[in-house]
Amino acid sequence: MKIHEYQAKELFRRYAIPVPEGGVAATVAEALAIADEINAYPLVVKAQIHAGGRGKGGGVKLAADREELQQKTCEILGMTLVTPQTGPEGRLVQKVLIEQAADISRELYLSLLPDRATATIVIMASSAGGMDIEHTAATMPDKIIKVSVNPLQGLQPHHIRRILFGLGIAPDMMKQWSALLAALYRLFVENDCALVEINPLVVAGSGSLLAVDAKIELDANALFRHADLQKYRDVNEEDPFEAKAREYNLNYIRLSGNVGNMVNGAGLAMATMDIIKQAGAEPANFLDVGGGATAAMVEKGFEIILSDPNVRGIFINIFGGILRCDVLASGIVEAVKKCSVTVPLVIRMEGTNVEQGRKILADSGLQLITAVDMADAAAKVAEMVA
């Protein structure tokens, strides 16, 4: 789960990681109140959206005085911000962070993320931080220092030394850096993060460190044990279909194709998406209704698939185990009647009570296309959406 910069900075403060003074505002009046409290210009106005590259898209602006702050806030609040990471549709800015501007002498890059391949936490650092880090990573990968930390051992002094020597940190600055790295590592582990990134990590004119930007992704599967972090969820930033699916306890991921599909079991769902692609079509979603799905969940699944305007056909692929085929078939019939399905529906069903299930479908009077196996179903649906 992604969180906003202002929320990430709240977490940083808890771990004594230095961040600029500031506050978040949803209106111009709130922004001015924060500015008046800080009252040390220049200030920065920063769009709060779950995407990076805001600087390049015009979502980060400096204000030299109160009047300018009001003007920049008016510009950014409510704008649809398009950045290299938002896609062409952009994101609506509903909040801004008002902060004291940093006096920047150097911009560095620092991030932590889990590396599945080595089962370690990788710390990445670069002295070439700032807005073009992606370019640096692509063209000068040797400018990026990577250190892997075994989570069972934790962060050791030798890890820290490798990062600091790699960045060319002066000896009198090392204590400050070590403290920052230790705090970040602790934050990462204690909050079950999937990513912590500071870009830029600024060395101010005075030599002190400051996290000018903050990006955190939390592991959604670990959120249940962090009651304090759940409030950071921002439904406005989520895909509306995915948010709705979560309400109904459905595992749904929206994709860009046009074959909607509903499957029980994540493994079968993956196989279904593969076979759709193999048949020459593209899945519009991943949807696992789960082994113990009810007829009501099937109906909700339908509703979500059908609300996606890209969907031209639906492939239902069910193995009746805990969810019996007759229950599923009744659910499908109910749902199709209720949702007025306007696209072709291909069904492949096997397992417990499959004969009763097929009979329910056949007797329903609905235009359903049945398939003998997965490959047959995929071929049929692919042909219909072509």
Ligand code: GDP
């Ligand atoms: P991002 O573009 O979404 O990653 O947003 P950032 O918070 O990283 O801001 C983009 C860029 O704006 C940074 O790389 C800085 O160069 C600049 N910037 C951000 N905050 C400040 C600040 O307080 N002072 C100055 N001088 N520049 C800033």
Ligand code: MN
């Ligand atoms: Mn940044």
